[in-house]
Amino acid sequence: MAVLDILRYPDARLHKVASPVATVDDRIRRLVQDMADTMYAAPGIGLAATQVDVHERVIVIDTSETKDDLLVLINPEIVASGGEKKTYEEGCLSVPGIYDDVERAGRITVRALDVRGETFELEAEGLLAVCIQHEMDHLQGKVFVQYLSRLKQSRIKSKMAKLDRQAA
Numbered sequence: 001m002a003v004l005d006i007l008r009y010p011d012a013r014l015h016k017v018a019s020p021v022a023t024v025d026d027r028i029r030r031l032v033q034d035m036a037d038t039m040y041a042a043p044g045i046g047l048a049a050t051q052v053d054v055h056e057r058v059i060v061i062d063t064s065e066t067k068d069d070l071l072v073l074i075n076p077e078i079v080a081s082g083g084e085k086k087t088y089e090e091g092c093l094s095v096p097g098i099y100d101d102v103e104r105a106g107r108i109t110v111r112a113l114d115v116r117g118e119t120f121e122l123e124a125e126g127l128l129a130v131c132i133q134h135e136m137d138h139l140q141g142k143v144f145v146q147y148l149s150r151l152k153q154s155r156i157k158s159k160m161a162k163l164d165r166q167a168a
């Protein structure tokens with residue numbers, strides 16, 4: 001078990017764009033395992049490789065109550081989105097203690113590779129759809145607070161800096 005360090009906003013590395021995984025091999029499977037360990041330990045319901053300073057398109061998610069339903073998305077792409085737009089109060093392990101409303105597509109279809117390198121498609125709605133879109137934003141270098149007003153973003157940066165000073 002390896003619990004990795006999670007980058008904290010406003011770390012500039014959270015804004016790097018992740019590259020596609022070339023081959024799903026043992027290195028990627030080890031990364032997936034470490035990311036799952038990190039997500040469950042946090043605890044959280046999702047984690048993107050960007051958040052652990054690995055800039056490849058890998059996501060882990062588990063929105064189950066029982067925390068035994070790991071979803072791994074490698075090189076995910078949204079191939080369809082629709083439904084009524086939904087607003088959800090989001091949080092982020094890279095912005096601890098901050099929760100705010102974000103509006104996103106209510107239903108999506110995502111295509112990705114699994115840990116065996118096989119392609120699959122998944123239709124999602126509700127919290128799973130929110131979480132997939134949030135994690136895919138991370139792979140594009142976007143943190144959910146960037147949907148908020150400049151004033152809120154500035155206040156959040158000040159709050160994070162204060163927390164970092166207190167922890168030092």
Ligand code: K1U
Nearest residue numbers: 043044045046047090091092093094131134
């Ligand atoms: O990307 C991340 O930092 C993970 C994030 C995922 C997420 C949460 C809510 C809406 C969209 C995306 C989190 O897991 S924040 C923590 C959290 O939501 C949670 C933690 C423990 C139990 C239940 C939820």
Ligand code: ZN
Nearest residue numbers: 091092093094
């Ligand atoms: Zn996040």
